[in-house]
Amino acid sequence: MPSEQATFTRMQDGTRDDWMKIAAAHKKDFHHTAERFIDMLRQLEGVTLGFSCDQLQHALMTGTLARRAGATDEEIVVALCHDIAKVINVPNHGAIAAEMFKPYVNDHLYHVLKYHQDFQGEHYYAYLDAPTDLRLKYIDEPWYDLAVKLVDEWDAEGFDPNFEVDPLESFIPLIRKVVHAEPKAVG
Numbered sequence: 001m002p003s004e005q006a007t008f009t010r011m012q013d014g015t016r017d018d019w020m021k022i023a024a025a026h027k028k029d030f031h032h033t034a035e036r037f038i039d040m041l042r043q044l045e046g047v048t049l050g051f052s053c054d055q056l057q058h059a060l061m062t063g064t065l066a067r068r069a070g071a072t073d074e075e076i077v078v079a080l081c082h083d084i085a086k087v088i089n090v091p092n093h094g095a096i097a098a099e100m101f102k103p104y105v106n107d108h109l110y111h112v113l114k115y116h117q118d119f120q121g122e123h124y125y126a127y128l129d130a131p132t133d134l135r136l137k138y139i140d141e142p143w144y145d146l147a148v149k150l151v152d153e154w155d156a157e158g159f160d161p162n163f164e165v166d167p168l169e170s171f172i173p174l175i176r177k178v179v180h181a182e183p184k185a186v187g
């Protein structure tokens with residue numbers, strides 16, 4: 001049975017046959033992305049970072065508020081996952097999450113993810129001696145109102161450890177639908 005793996009040890013020596021095998025393996029791998037995102041959400045459990053609830057509760061509360069407000073599927077998944085990259089790196093979590101979701105969500109949501117911390121700053125940067133008006137940089141952007149909604153109505157409201165959130169399982173079909181196996185190419 002022919003191997004499903006390329007045989008070259010230096011990229012310079014690759015053949016068309018090698019690259020067809022690699023391309024096929026990559027295509028198969030796309031099916032795992034949603035599950036990896038779900039695993040990352042689970043890793044937020046117990047991570048409080050000093051907040052009154054852990055980051056999983058915060059994610060679920062943000063997603064639940066979005067769903068109850070009648071948000072679109074993409075908006076709900078972005079609300080749920082806006083802090084997902086805190087698993088990797090807290091200071092850069094917005095930018096990391098934006099790139100993770102870029103192939104799956106519309107351009108407005110990509111920007112909302114990327115810059116959501118600048119919008120949040122209005123609520124607390126004064127306590128950290130940082131400017132609170134960073135969101136005004138984006139006031140002419142077509143996604144400005146969406147960022148305000150996500151941050152002010154869902155994210156900033158989402159720190160109640162006693163709020164009855166929808167369970168993670170209830171969001172899994174939505175994550176699988178949005179983070180589908182055929183991502184659009186990103187430049």
Ligand SMILES: [Fe+2]
Binds near residue numbers: 058082083155
């Ligand atoms: Fe958040």
